[in-house]
Amino acid sequence: MTGNTRTDFDTGPLSAGVEILKSAVPATEAVLNAYIPVAEAKLHAIEKLEKWKGFTLPDPEPLRLEQGVPLMAEMPMPRFKSEFKTIASVMAAALKKGLPNLQSELDSVIGNIESDEVSGKIALSAWEGDPELIEYLCNEKDISLEAALLTGTSAMNVFLTLIQKQAGPLIKDMRWIKGYCPVCGSFPDIALFRKSGTDDPYLKSHGGQRWLHCGGCGHEWRFKRSTCAFCETEKHEELRYLQSEERPDERIDVCEKCKRYLISIDSREYIKEPDLRIAAKAYVHLDMIAQEKGYKPMAETGWNSI
């Protein structure tokens, strides 16, 4: 592995990764089980849309990236024909399988998603990361806002992942020093410590490299170890972590300045790394601990607040 951006992602079926996570983290099997239909639907959708060309990536400029401007910052929303609508209804059906307690809420989305107005607005709200864009519409049409947001985010994740597949290799050797994603600008949903390989003096890793995984597009990039990825404070009196004695390789990094947290897994001694496409959902017990103590997640994925 060279550079500060990873391009050799987990591919193929999720089953192996699911089994490893279940045996490693039995506490949240239920959430992981609920997420599996969604993750599988997402993989299917990605395969089906492999040839989708509804977007144009801007040419990456090393200087802009170095200044902290994500590649997609000024990219307009992709030109969706019926793709968003189709994927949104597939994702809503998968969500229904995983989350039976949201069945009627998700039905209110499925029953309306064929409307261009509804699918268009849900897409835009997910693209902009702004729930307020669909509040009025949901009220007017009697659609559950929670289910519409969850559907919109899950569907948009498919398209962001497809964009990332092309964008990642383009920026792989460019410098990026921010805690948000260099491709889509989202904050990480999980961090991983990996064994040091070739090293970047700026990132100074003694014993392990800290990698962040994007909750939006799945991109992975390296980040300084003792800095809050959200507000960038480096003061150690503001940075703490919560860890249990029994599970020293899992910890919650918390920041007293911005009150955000990030779950962090030390995989240096693991035979196989956790599959990051699903790992964030396997540690929801840590989300609960952090949120009970008043911290907010860096990436609001919808799942860490269920």
Ligand SMILES: [Zn+2]
């Ligand atoms: Zn991203």
Ligand SMILES: [Zn+2]
């Ligand atoms: Zn912070």
